[in-house]
Amino acid sequence: MLKFPIYLDYSATTPVDPRVAQAMIPWLTEHFGNPASRSHAYGWEAEKAVEDAREQVARLVNADAKEIVWTSGATESNNLAIKGAAQFYKGKGKHIITLKTEHKAVLDTFRELERQGFEATYLDVQENGLVDLSALKDAIRPDTILVSVMFVNNEIGVVQPIAQIGEICREKGIVFHVDAAQATGKVEIDLQTLKVDLMSFSAHKTYGPKGIGALYVRRKPRARLEAQMHGGGHERGLRSGTLATHQIVGMGEAFRIAREEMKTENERVGALRDRLMKGLQDIDATYINGDVEHRVPHNLNISFAYVEGESLIMAIKDVAVSSGSACTSASLEPSYVLRALGRNDELAHSSIRFTIGRFTTEEEVDYTIDLLHKKIGKLRELSPLWEMVQDGVDLDSVQWAAH
C-alpha cells in the first residue's frame, strides 16, 4: 500500500526513527533534570544521558567525546566554527576561503565576516561539482586563516575530497572547517585520519530530531574558537545555554543507529537510487547534475530539459521532492549550486532533487518512475521549447527577451 505523497526529500529532513523517538520520551517526562544541576540525582542522571549521547556522536566520526560541543543544529555549528575561528585567529590574518556551492549557512556567515573586515574567496567548482584542488592551493595566501568546505553537497550530493584538502590546510597551518550536515550516516568519517579541525553536524538529516546539532572541535592540535553565545559557561564556555537533554539523547541514538546500520542501509538505498536513475534516464533529454562516482548513495539530481521545475513539481504532487527552479525559491533565482556547475539557467530551472532514505520502498521508486514518464510527456506537449527543438531550432540561436 502506497502512502501519498511519497517522501523523496530526505536531504531536506528525515523522519525521526521510531527507536529514536522512544529513547527521547523519558527525558521529557520522568527524567527532566537539568544536566547542569550538580546538587541532586535529577541533574546527575541527565548529565549521564548527555555524556552517553556525546560518546555516540563521537563514535560515528571516530573522535573523542571531549571534542563534541552541542549546538542547536548545523547552522549554529557553522556560525560558531567560522565566526569563532576567524575572530580567534584574526591576529594571524584576515583571509578566508570557501566554495560557491556551500550551504547558505556558510555563505551568509562568510558575508557577515566580510562586513566585519575579513576578505573572502569563493572558489568555483568543476563541472562535476567537485573542488579543484590546484585552484584551492592557488587561492591560499600568507594571511589565509580558515578554509571551509562541505563534506557532501545538499543539492547534488557530491562528496568533496576532504582528506586532500585537510593535508593542504594542515601543511599551511590553516584552520579547516567541514560542514558535514549531509554526510553523517552516508559516508565514512574518520577524524583520526582526516586533518579536519572543526566539523558541523545536524541530527535531523540522520533520523534524529530537529533543533539539535554538534560541532567537533579538535583537541590535538587544538583548534581555538571565540564563543558566539555567552551565558552560564556550558560546553566549556564554547556554547552557553541549558542543554536540551531529550534532543541530545535523540541525536545520540540516531548517530548510534547510523553507525551500526550505515553499511547495509547505504547498499539498499544506493540500489534504489540506481533503480530510479536508470528508470528516469530512459526519458529523452535528461541530465544528471553533479559527479555520479563521488556521490552519496541516496541523491539523484536530474534536469528534464524543456520542462520547468515548479510546474513539474505540481504535476508530480504525489511525490514530495525539491527543485532548483527559481519559482520554488523565495528569491526567484534558479539554484546557485547548479549555476556554479556551469549548467545554463534553463537546465537549472528544470532540475529536480530526489533523495531516498531509510523508509523508501522499491514500490515507491517504481511508482515515481512511472509518474515522471507520464507527466514529462504531458508537460513537453505543452512546452514551446520542446516544440522548437523537435522542429530543429537551436534554442541558443534564438534572441530571447529577458524579463
Place this chain on the structure above:
Amino acid sequence: MAYSEKVLDHYENPRNVGAFGKEDEGVGTGMVGAPACGDVMKLQIKVGKDGVIEDAKFKTYGCGSAIASSSLVTEWVKGKTVEQALEIKNTQIAEELALPPVKIHCSILAEDAIKAAVADYKKKQG
C-alpha cells in the same frame, strides 16, 4: 506554493493547447519570455476576415501560474476583435486567477503575449 482553485483547474486542464501553422492566413504568433528566466509563452491567434479572433492556441514553458495565465487568455481573446483583445490587462488576469504577488509577472507575460501575437498578425496584414 498554495495556488487558487482556478490556477489549479487551468493547470490540470489547460484550454486550447496546440499550434497553428505560423504562415497560415490570419494567424498571429507571439512568443515572449526567456528560458533563462524560467518562462516562455507562445500565444497564437487566428483572426477571421471580419477582424474577430476565431480561435487561439498556446504553449507555455513555465510555472503553474504561467501555464494558467496563458490558458486563460486563450479563452478570453476568442470572440474579441484584435483591438478588444489589446484591452486585456494583466491586472484582470491576476485578479481572475488570484495570483500571489510573486506570480504577478506571469500575468504581465500573458498580456505581453497578446500584444506580440496581435503585432505579428498586423504585420502580416501589411
